[in-house]
Amino acid sequence: MTSLLFKVLSRLFIACLVCLYAATSHANSGTKADSVIQQNNAQWQQTLKAAQGQSVYFYAWGGSKAVNDYLRWATREIAQQYRIRLIHVKVTDPSEPVSRLKAENGRTSAIDLIWVNGENFAYLKEQGFLLGDLWTAIPNSASLAVDKLPITVDFGEPMDGFEVPWGIGQFNLIAEKAAYPQPQLSAKSLLDVAKNHPQSVTYPRPPEFHGTTFLKQLLIDLSKADPRLYQFATEQAKEELLPALWQYLDKLHPFLWQQGKAFPSSAAEQFLLYQQKNLSMTVSFNPNQWLKEKNTQQISESSERRYFANGAITNSHNLAIPKSAPSPDAAIVVINFMLSEKAQQEKFTGVWGDPAVITSLFDENATMPAHPELHSSWHVIIEDVWQQRYGG
Known part of the structure; x- marks a missing residue:
């Protein structure tokens, strides 16, 4: 009995050591993964903190009641969630903010965020007017349905991180x-x-x-x-x-x-x-x-x-931030919100009816056969x- 008991206890001890080793290894692995997440999260938290209390002057088409109503909804949500004041500056033609940026000639701009169209994007990118690396800076850009929609090229011009799609037309x-x-x-x-x-x-x-x-x-x-x-x-x-x-x-x-x-x-x-x-x-x-x-x-x-x-x-309708924007952190937070499930769902099922461009909500039945720009x-x-x- 003593010998049998010794064998059982020995096996239990070895099993405990194996479990302890596995648990320790898993914990160490998790710690490494968590540290990366925390580092990325820390960067985003820093952006969120810098954005609080700022105003974002959003130069965007004002010719649609449905779009204007949607942006009013987004303004309320952004103010409540992030303490950012989104101000919709209504333009009748997409060339208006381009002309303003040209006139400002690199000085601190009156524009924080632009609804860009393809014709003007190529010019703005070529002239160096736009802030780059947006897809890297905006967490929700990872959710874009790039495998299902033509949303990485704008009128023949690669986006290269200088603008972010938030809907399709x-x-x-x-x-x-x-x-x-x-x-x-x-x-x-x-x-x-x-x-x-x-x-x-x-x-x-x-x-x-x-x-x-x-x-x-x-x-x-x-x-x-x-x-x-x-x-x-x-x-x-x-x-x-x-x-x-x-x-x-x-x-x-x-x-x-x-x-x-x-x-x-x-x-x-x-x-x-x-x-x-x-x-x-x-x-x-x-x-x-x-x-x-x-x-x-x-x-x-x-x-x-x-x-x-x-x-x-x-084509996609896209958001870009001037390099000379006074509130770039707040503009980045606004774009990130526009790509959230809540904002994309409201854009599709609410007053606008604009199809979602993120993978989780993309619906082929909401679109027509597509032809490139x-x-x-x-x-x-x-x-x-x-x-x-x-x-x-």
Whole structure:
């Protein structure tokens, strides 16, 4: 019995030593992992502390009630959670903050945060106006659905950490089903609608970005998505591809609202004309706007979403911080909040209806077949030539 008891106790002792060793090894491993987490957390806590009490002047498009309402919600949330005052400076054209940064010429800016579009991002990046390494500095950027959405390149220009996507836009029409019975459009079918329903079709006056994108969708269709549209616009490419667009517009304009002699100044103005039944269609960059407007009875029950057969031009809307921003820490905290599950969920299911760009909330059913953006050089030349030909 004594010998048997000794063997049992010996085995128990050895087992305890093994367990103790394993527990110690695990604890040491955990300590190393925890130290990394604590170090990263300490850096973020330092950013949060520096951001408290600061104001963030956010230069962003102010032409949409839904977007403005969402930003009012975000302002309240950010003030409550982080003691940061977010101030929405409403701009009518994305070039406005760019012009301001150029005028400030490196001096401390009036701008802390910008809603950037692709055309202006390439210029701001090239001129060195933007704060870099944002994806590294913002924890929630790790949640971006980069494997499911084209959100690392902006109008042909790699983001390289100088801006952060917080939503996507897809160009579409909100239209009366009777006039647009098919879910997809072409340049030819749109011309047929304009002829059959004169003065019911139009588009915002370029350089308003909905209007310019409408022209780009037509060019994609008319050129059969020529690969040169996604590269820098050479003189030869412009000479070979653009005439088809101008010839088409010459045919279309006489049938447009106001015979093409006047155009809505914005998507908001065109939407109002559609609400008043002066038009058979309006334009949108929000793939879910038509549902939001129908659910709140802002548009007719017979309204449907329509997109071009090549796919809806899809781009991300992005946030950037000027290198000369007075409150960069607070701006970083604001971007991090915009990428949180709470903010992304509210943006999608709330008044805006903008699809989420983080992996945990990404929903393929909320979007349309996507078509890539044209290179930003095409954006510029289309606007310039349009102004010369039709700007009056």
